Amino acid sequence: MPATRLPSIRSQKLSTASRTRTQAEYAIGAGDVLSIKVYDHEELTVKVRVTEGGAIDFPLIGQVYVGGLGISAAAERIEVALADGYIIEPQVTIFIEQFKSKKVVVLGPVHNPGLVELNGPITLLELLSQVGGLKDNAGQTATIKRQGNGTQENISINLDRLIRTGDPQQNIQIQGGDTVSIAEGAVCFITGEVNQPGEYLCARNATVLKILSLAGGFTERALESGMKINRTVNGVKHVVQHVDQDTLVQPDDVIIVPERTISKKEESLCYITGEVNRPGAYPCSRRMSILKLLTRAGGFTEKALESGIEINRQVNGNKQVLQAVNKDTLLLPEDVVVVPASAAKKEAVCYITGQVNRPGAYPCGRNTTVLKMVSLAGSFTGIAAESRIKINRMINGTKQVLEDVDHDTLVRPEDVIVVPESFF
Template structure:
């Protein structure tokens, strides 16, 4: 029977993603309504750009009704007027401009209405852990949540932060990396966005890149209470990671840990002494968990003490365990013990070999310390 164990952090992260995707569905339903149905007040302040498709109507003059595409140089042609510069003007400003030109020589007090049929001049790139990454057109004053919703919402592998890469003023082109010199980074917490923090749901701008990074994870396995993978949400030490995973079990080796870490594309294994970790300065970089780290809490080795001791049995093998310490752990000798004839039974090459023990001899895993009875 397999048991899937998740800590509260993982549950909270997944719940947040479910909420965002539910919101995404609701918002996406809104986007199914044709763009042409957006109210005039909604579009009035939209700034027109190249490739936008405009529907122009002059009241009571059906012969002047046109659907035009703004050219790359920002112009389009209109009856009676000729070429008109549209790029950089808002919808409301262009309506007034056409009305003035028609009123000048052709129509008395013309009523001009413009609707943006297709928004194609402003793009936002949405990358990373979203359902449908790609380029999306800005339809109006779109917010961060609306743009993520257009991309189908975040995936279950999304992290806790959204990064907006925004070109600085005067930058010539779309930034292509997070460390571009021609861009600024805006970091938005996913939790705050979902919690309804209006300040976090900022407006996106033309040429923004919205990047949803993959969640940073670490894994803890072996003799811990809740083995599994966990989100790396903040600076976490190796011992804190063990605690997050439920702490060591009774059978854990509390003297050492194993760390698997990828460095320069190569997986490396490190054996860590817990006592040295405890003595290390707080905040030591080498003791901080990194994305992809795997920590293994090994099972402790055991030895056995039998015969004339007060508490014969199985004991956890700790570093520096000698024969004298082993007998002390087992309660010491009984009155019948033959103290000078203590033996160790040790497996060597598949066979159990017996030899006379020395008091300062180090115990090895699975050793049997035998204290015989004295007959004198």
């Protein structure tokens, strides 16, 4: 009597394969160990290893070539052979017990580069985790070199979109034989009178202010108005002379902060007093803003009334008090910036936590950015995941988490800025 075909068995096989992510995703290869069952014929249940030639030995039918086939195709090939005079309408299921055939090479700034043996289907994000993650000097792109039909395909991946958003279009399936190359990130250099001279990641649209912040700011001997950039263009070195903190930097730029060779009496100065951490006189270079002067002065104290900042300015020998100012207001030489203490009314604050040097609560006025908060908190630690900052924000009594946060994102009172630890 012919065996009755049960559709539920086939659907069960598809479900199992889907759960293990092998169906239609994994091509069987040499060294793989397969568990094969034939419905209603337990005597044909076997575990076999695929030979180097891509074949297996199966009861009744002998050698079957399954190398390069997916799970369904291999099962169907065995079913066809069994139906040829052995079993009526056989139903075969295959489960991969051990994955041994697939290897990839991972190159570039990852913690454990080299040859990786795959243990089944794997995505790019899973592979990066398996090799220990990206190093700090990793760039924003990965290239996957894939051989097929005698040609090589180069697949470009945007790592920033992959890691920050989990973009499924970037998180592609890795195949055996792939070579995954991680690009090194662009870097800039800063030397001279900064607290931590050295090499720093230099992302697109990075400014001198950003690199200065990473380098711990100026020393007391720095001549801010004398900054230069050594830049190589088409193999020719150029010196960029008119540099301020808003100047955009390019990969491999060398920012030079010279030592002051003139006294403060001879140099144009601005002054800041009141509720800042380091009140005093500071070089007042071209396009010096209140924000830059605040950064030089170590930011606000806990008692500062940020919304009450004033500028005392001498105009034709007469003192003027400018009150309608903000952090972008430009200063003139000899200006005195006054940061008053807050009154009984509590000044609006934001909070910053995680991988910054001084987590805590800081004044949070209008137009305050994430970068300003990071500056007030003493900049990032060495293990900060700068590209994955989040903001926890209460809106109408409901907590919302803002994911797409960069340094220019404006913060609101009571926001909590979270700087996570880097896993790559």
